[in-house]
Amino acid sequence: MKVTIKDIAKELGLAVSTVSRALNGSYGVHPNTIEQVKKKAKELGYIPNLGAQQMAGKSSQLIGIFFPEFDIEGVNPDFFELLPSIQEVLREGGKDVIIFPVKLADYRNNLLTEWVRKRNLEGCIFLPGITREDNILREAQSINIPAVNFGKVVGDKCSAIGSNSREGGRMITELLIRNGHKIIGFINGPDHLFICKERYAGFYEVLQENGITHNTSQVIHGNFNGKSGEDAAIRLINENPDLTAIVCANDLMAMGAISALAGKGAKVPADVSVTGFDGLYYTAYMNPPLTTVNHSSERIGTKAAEMLLELLNDRHGYHHTVTPILIERKSVSDIRQ
Amino acid sequence: MKVTIKDIAKELGLAVSTVSRALNGSYGVHPNTIEQVKKKAKELGYIPNLGAQQMAGKSSQLIGIFFPEFDIEGVNPDFFELLPSIQEVLREGGKDVIIFPVKLADYRNNLLTEWVRKRNLEGCIFLPGITREDNILREAQSINIPAVNFGKVVGDKCSAIGSNSREGGRMITELLIRNGHKIIGFINGPDHLFICKERYAGFYEVLQENGITHNTSQVIHGNFNGKSGEDAAIRLINENPDLTAIVCANDLMAMGAISALAGKGAKVPADVSVTGFDGLYYTAYMNPPLTTVNHSSERIGTKAAEMLLELLNDRHGYHHTVTPILIERKSVSDIRQ
DNA sequence: CTTTTTACTGTAAGTGCTTACATTAATAAG
DNA sequence: CTTATTAATGTAAGCACTTACAGTAAAAAG
Numbered sequence A, B: 001m002k003v004t005i006k007d008i009a010k011e012l013g014l015a016v017s018t019v020s021r022a023l024n025g026s027y028g029v030h031p032n033t034i035e036q037v038k039k040k041a042k043e044l045g046y047i048p049n050l051g052a053q054q055m056a057g058k059s060s061q062l063i064g065i066f067f068p069e070f071d072i073e074g075v076n077p078d079f080f081e082l083l084p085s086i087q088e089v090l091r092e093g094g095k096d097v098i099i100f101p102v103k104l105a106d107y108r109n110n111l112l113t114e115w116v117r118k119r120n121l122e123g124c125i126f127l128p129g130i131t132r133e134d135n136i137l138r139e140a141q142s143i144n145i146p147a148v149n150f151g152k153v154v155g156d157k158c159s160a161i162g163s164n165s166r167e168g169g170r171m172i173t174e175l176l177i178r179n180g181h182k183i184i185g186f187i188n189g190p191d192h193l194f195i196c197k198e199r200y201a202g203f204y205e206v207l208q209e210n211g212i213t214h215n216t217s218q219v220i221h222g223n224f225n226g227k228s229g230e231d232a233a234i235r236l237i238n239e240n241p242d243l244t245a246i247v248c249a250n251d252l253m254a255m256g257a258i259s260a261l262a263g264k265g266a267k268v269p270a271d272v273s274v275t276g277f278d279g280l281y282y283t284a285y286m287n288p289p290l291t292t293v294n295h296s297s298e299r300i301g302t303k304a305a306e307m308l309l310e311l312l313n314d315r316h317g318y319h320h321t322v323t324p325i326l327i328e329r330k331s332v333s334d335i336r337q
Numbered sequence C: 001c002t003t004t005t006t007a008c009t010g011t012a013a014g015t016g017c018t019t020a021c022a023t024t025a026a027t028a029a030g
Numbered sequence D: 001c002t003t004a005t006t007a008a009t010g011t012a013a014g015c016a017c018t019t020a021c022a023g024t025a026a027a028a029a030g
Helices: A005-012 A016-024 A031-044 A050-055 A077-092 A111-119 A135-143 A165-178 A194-209 A226-239 A251-263 A281-285 A297-312 B005-012 B016-024 B031-044 B050-055 B077-092 B111-119 B135-143 B165-178 B194-209 B226-239 B251-263 B281-285 B297-312
Strands: A062-068 A096-102 A123-126 A147-149 A158-163 A184-188 A219-221 A245-248 A273-275 A292-294 A319-322 A325-327 B062-068 B096-102 B123-126 B147-149 B158-163 B184-188 B219-221 B245-248 B273-275 B292-294 B319-322 B325-327
Touching: A005 A016, A005 A031, A016 A031, A050 B050, A062 A077, A062 A111, A077 A096, A077 A297, A077 B077, A077 B096, A096 A111, A096 B077, A111 A135, A123 A135, A123 A297, A135 A147, A147 A297, A158 A165, A158 A297, A165 A194, A165 A245, A165 A273, A165 A292, A165 A325, A184 A194, A184 A226, A184 A251, A219 A226, A226 A245, A226 A251, A226 B281, A245 A251, A251 A273, A251 A281, A251 B281, A281 B226, A281 B251, A297 A319, B005 B016, B005 B031, B016 B031, B062 B077, B062 B111, B077 B096, B077 B297, B096 B111, B111 B135, B123 B135, B123 B297, B135 B147, B147 B297, B158 B165, B158 B297, B165 B194, B165 B245, B165 B273, B165 B292, B165 B325, B184 B194, B184 B226, B184 B251, B219 B226, B226 B245, B226 B251, B245 B251, B251 B273, B251 B281, B297 B319
Parallel strands: A062 A096, A062 A123, A123 A147, A147 A158, A158 A319, A184 A219, A184 A245, A245 A273, B062 B096, B062 B123, B123 B147, B147 B158, B158 B319, B184 B219, B184 B245, B245 B273
Antiparallel strands: A096 B096, A292 A325, B292 B325
């Protein structure tokens, strides 16, 4: 049932080494032999055993994709928006993908090492939410495995890709200001995340530049899911009744915010404008369609995978930044007199 | 750098076989030895090489998850809603997950066999969208690999899980009729899918039972994405101006439909009621929040993974059906006089 | 026509691990 | 005390493959 090169060799009266070489395209095999071997291999339905190849020193062609354990609601937008393009590029490069959700909170030392070695991973991609502060990234560096992450370059065999979050924060804020908004709330994500700091920094900069003051009651930290957006929005408008716009650090929270506002009878964008961040597919179909900042998951995912492939070809790691794009839809109103 | 059982054996002056047995808990090893070995293994940072283990006849602990290639938009709700729970259960069972998007359209014979053998997969899960009509499932059967799919049991080592789509179709239609709707459009998914036939069948049954006639111009086939929902909705109301409700065979199309209706100035649910199917996370945050049928991805995913684990323990395959739950939100209006 | 090259193929070792079988030492039975 | 048991460990083969090295026959050079 299971066909090995041995079977091919026997059928053809050759040595296994010859068959192996014929199949791998090593030099020094007669063209006729190669042809025969390939024909016979197909005929018998030979499929190489990667496990054995690995043991004999070849690479596993296996890439691990690591991402923070799925949210309670079972939704991790980054994951599923990024994965398709990553996977596609990797597949073209002949790699397979094995996925590892990681519970960052109780990350145990050496876990990554274990995973990498057990499965003989060739490289890793760390999806957003895993940051330089997490041990897992440091471990990747210390075992020197080619890795791409969505933050900063850590170590030699590492590339990083990121969207210019600060610029994104600026874009959305400038749009709001162009439309006459002056009292603007901000629903941020978890405090410690780099992208959150950056998104807020961009927002704050533009406010400053336009001489708009801004107090801390106008910023609330959620945790990136819909529910937290709801809660934050409610608090925000309760504490700041004169608010005309809310900037959210991701789309999910924006959805929650809009929903909560609707529940309170506030119309978006007539009463309050709301913006998102990410440009998830769904946001086009919201009501109103969400104005948001898109960093094109497809572009980023593709690039990330390409960067890993480069790393695997012994190229040096580097940092790549993509500039986000403002997607103006209907959730922002013009309130200039 | 790379620690093997040989290293442990050498350090301890034992034979590799003893070390192997000590580590695997085979009988016939002195407790003291076991302890020593385990201690030394930890000390040296030993990590078993699964490739080698496999070659020596152990299972790979690798499960392949197969799903239809991601949509152009990069979104495959089934995939990401199901994956978390599947992965979690599998992980607890000590399995790793390798993912395979498959282009059903140009599925080449023996591809599955290749994947399975190359990576020595222990079992497979076929996500929704891969049906009995697809060669890949037949192939799974012919190579007799334990498999769970979301349709029908195919072969001996196969379990199947499904939501009762017909019942779901009934539920949503009954709700509509209770609310006084009589002229109802239906946006279905791809014609050949079993679940689509079923959803429609449930819908049609209830119409019949209530003496409501229904003509073919009231049914349009989309392809499950938002855009197709938009197009279908437009056609539907153009061709049936007196329509008061639209049943959609999935949430994504419902989102598109609502969006398109809004674009035409039709209010949901005031002018037209719209229902979805799936119960995606996002639908709670739509405006209006979508009334839909939920088959609880979490429950299904968990169950699917458990079924595979059972199969792996040599239990027989079987079929499991979950009954969907109606989620009434705000996208259906009561139009009874 | 002998010697050197070249082209192809075979031999064998090694990869990390498991396991059937053989060996030895310790214990129980006679 | 010898012999049969048993417990613990070692030996070695095998898993599917790669690759350095060796061998052989044919072609080129002398």
